Amino acid sequence: MNRFIPITAPPEAASAARRGVAALRAFLLYAYPLLLVLAAWELAGWADLVRPLFLPRVISVAQQFWLLLREGEIIAPLLVSLYRTFLGLAIAVVAGVMAGLLMARSKWVNWFLDPLISVGFPAPKIAFVPIFTLWFGIDHVSNILLVAFNCVFPMIVATYHGAASVSRTLVWSAEAMGTSERAMLYRIVLPAALPHILSGVRVTVPVALIITFTTEMIAGGGGVGAALMFAQRFFQTPTVFVYILVMLATGLIFDRAMLVLRHRLIPWHDEIEEV
Amino acid sequence: MSAVPAARPGGTQRRWLQTPWRFLPIAIVLLIWQLAVDLDLVNRAFLPPVNAVAAALWDMTRNGELAINLAISVYRAFAGLAIGSILGIAIGLAMATSPQADGFFGPLVATTYSLPKSSLIPLFILWFGIGDVTDIVSVVLACLLPVIVSTYHGVKSVPALLVWSARAMGTPHYLVLWRVLLPGALLSIFTGIRIALGFCFVLTISAEMIAAKTGLGKLIFLYGENGAYAYMFGGILAVVIIAYLADRWLLTVMHYALRWHESLHTHHRAP
Numbered sequence: 279m280n281r282f283i284p285i286t287a288p289p290e291a292a293s294a295a296r297r298g299v300a301a302l303r304a305f306l307l308y309a310y311p312l313l314l315v316l317a318a319w320e321l322a323g324w325a326d327l328v329r330p331l332f333l334p335r336v337i338s339v340a341q342q343f344w345l346l347l348r349e350g351e352i353i354a355p356l357l358v359s360l361y362r363t364f365l366g367l368a369i370a371v372v373a374g375v376m377a378g379l380l381m382a383r384s385k386w387v388n389w390f391l392d393p394l395i396s397v398g399f400p401a402p403k404i405a406f407v408p409i410f411t412l413w414f415g416i417d418h419v420s421n422i423l424l425v426a427f428n429c430v431f432p433m434i435v436a437t438y439h440g441a442a443s444v445s446r447t448l449v450w451s452a453e454a455m456g457t458s459e460r461a462m463l464y465r466i467v468l469p470a471a472l473p474h475i476l477s478g479v480r481v482t483v484p485v486a487l488i489i490t491f492t493t494e495m496i497a498g499g500g501g502v503g504a505a506l507m508f509a510q511r512f513f514q515t516p517t518v519f520v521y522i523l524v525m526l527a528t529g530l531i532f533d534r535a536m537l538v539l540r541h542r543l544i545p546w547h548d549e550i551e552e553v
Numbered sequence: 554m555s556a557v558p559a560a561r562p563g564g565t566q567r568r569w570l571q572t573p574w575r576f577l578p579i580a581i582v583l584l585i586w587q588l589a590v591d592l593d594l595v596n597r598a599f600l601p602p603v604n605a606v607a608a609a610l611w612d613m614t615r616n617g618e619l620a621i622n623l624a625i626s627v628y629r630a631f632a633g634l635a636i637g638s639i640l641g642i643a644i645g646l647a648m649a650t651s652p653q654a655d656g657f658f659g660p661l662v663a664t665t666y667s668l669p670k671s672s673l674i675p676l677f678i679l680w681f682g683i684g685d686v687t688d689i690v691s692v693v694l695a696c697l698l699p700v701i702v703s704t705y706h707g708v709k710s711v712p713a714l715l716v717w718s719a720r721a722m723g724t725p726h727y728l729v730l731w732r733v734l735l736p737g738a739l740l741s742i743f744t745g746i747r748i749a750l751g752f753c754f755v756l757t758i759s760a761e762m763i764a765a766k767t768g769l770g771k772l773i774f775l776y777g778e779n780g781a782y783a784y785m786f787g788g789i790l791a792v793v794i795i796a797y798l799a800d801r802w803l804l805t806v807m808h809y810a811l812r813w814h815e816s817l818h819t820h821h822r823a824p
Contacts (some may be wrong), residue, residue: 311657312664332680368785389654390578397579400800402754407762408777408785413599488669492755495671496762503672507763510675518679521671529667 334516342516343523351505352524358529359501362418366425367479367486373426374433375475378465381434382441384470391434398430404489407496416499421490428489429482436478440471473544480536487523487529502528593722610787618772619791624759626769627795629685633692634753638746641697645704645742646730647684662701670695670752671759678764688768690762695756696749700742707741708734743807750803752795 306313316336322328323335330338380387406424414420444467450463452466494503502521509517567670583603589595590602601609613619648662670691677687706732711734720735735742761770769792 306662307656310695311660336723390581393576394579394582397793397797400796402751402758402796404755404762405758405789405792408773409789412777412782412785422605436602484667484669487667488755491669492759495674496759502678506672510679513679515679517673522651522668522676525672526665526668529669530664533667 331513331515334519337517338516339523340362343520346517346520352520355500355502356506356524356528359487359494362421362501363425363486363490365418366422366490367429367482369426369477370429370433370482370486371420371479374430374478375437375468378431378434378437378475378536379441379467379471381438381445382467383459383463395431395434399435399553403428404492404496405495410493411497416497418499420497421501424493425489429486432482432485433478434476436474436481437471439449440474440478441467444470460509476543477510480533480540483532483536484529487525487532491525582765585802598782601786603665605783606786608791609781609783610790613791619769619788622767622769622772623791623795625767626761629688629760629768630692630753630757633689633756634696634746634749636689637693637696637749637753638700640693641700641745641749642704642735642742644697645701646708646734646738647703648701649708649738650730650734658701662698666698666702671756671763674760674763683764683766685689688757688765689761692753692756695752700745701747701753703741703745704738707745708739710741711737740811743803743811747800747803750799751764751796754792754799758792 282499303421319333320336322329322539323333334342343352356477377387381391403424406427410421410424410427414423448466448470449462452462457465490501491503495507496502496503498504498507502524506518506521509515509521559797586600587603590600591598610619644658648658649655673694674691675688676765679689679778681687715733716729716736719729719802724732755770758770758773761768769788773785773788773792776788788811
């Protein structure tokens, strides 16, 4: 999704004002569909086409955003959600990388995990919410573990593909030099699989966010998802919109951040095939 | 038009043993589950034994409760998937072939791609009420984006030489789309639809768990609230089985539709 980043070439030898105009023009050219959507939304409210209960005015959403922000009702639930997302993701990355490496190095681990993954990967794991609620309650633990349960499958598959595609020559050379199995994993297989693993993480971050928010919406227990459902139950439509926009912004920011991180960590490996 | 049947890799004389051997680990996991409960290693109240879950699943199947709710959920999921895929292919194709369409849809796709579509469910409940429309609309939106992106990338990666050759032979524009670009992008499109297939179940189940009167998600949730955990596990098991079968079915369709494609004859294997 690289190409959706707007490309604004810096105009050379232009005055600051002209550069500003050029940047504005590039921004308008890029963002005009979004502005059109906003305009249509505002127009519908302004012309009384829809009731504000169903579609509040843009201005009242903005006011509500400011109000909630000042009262700390955006930052606090967002921190709760992000804590769950990233702790769950971290568990999934550690477990998934370990399982993926073992699958690539051991025939028996591969035999054992392969059918479990081929059944577990396509399963809509959100259906397990009642089980996790039963076992771990509705607070952090069940949410974090559900995120980990969801994200571990793409992480295993990404790591496995990365580790299985390590050049045979590298492995043989290391073996010929008497490298131990342990050193082989850490020194040869893991670094070579790193681009795949990072791709896996990038694909998995949005999944983790989706699962956190959706679980909060279904089971409650705090966080942005629960706040959203709470607002909907009391027909506070502007608040509903605020939380949806918060989720949208969160997703966008972390997707971009992963892209930047990737370029920093492995600049030599430019976007291998996207899964 | 006779396609040469693809030689299946790994076809040995012991093929009849392969499938049971492959799925043996699942049986092992089920056995461990059963033993853990029977030996009282875990609390029976938190984990019903496999035989109780199987009995519950059988009971739900026999009294028709499963069939009705399953049909409703699958209808919502697949209607949404179908609409989302068709729209997604159309938009992706338009974006890849026209700069205007690209300029219009590109920013919208980039902005909404990372939005969890389930966050829109409360809004749709407000707009459309509880039921089929809300569920299907949210599934459509969730399925739309991966299909758009994969169609776009697929069409963009069709070699320009093929398009030029077709044009040079006087192929009209719509036929270039239909006969050259779409088949060329088909593998990528199927990849997108496979992602969308996963989303369609997630969204349906989530929507049904958040607010619904019918459907498998609602059924599971109800059993959970009433403490009928064997039935709850049975319902979840049914969801897992259906999602697995749908995924396998899509792979079969994909292999059939792409039987001419070289990448499938090498060693393409599903994760």
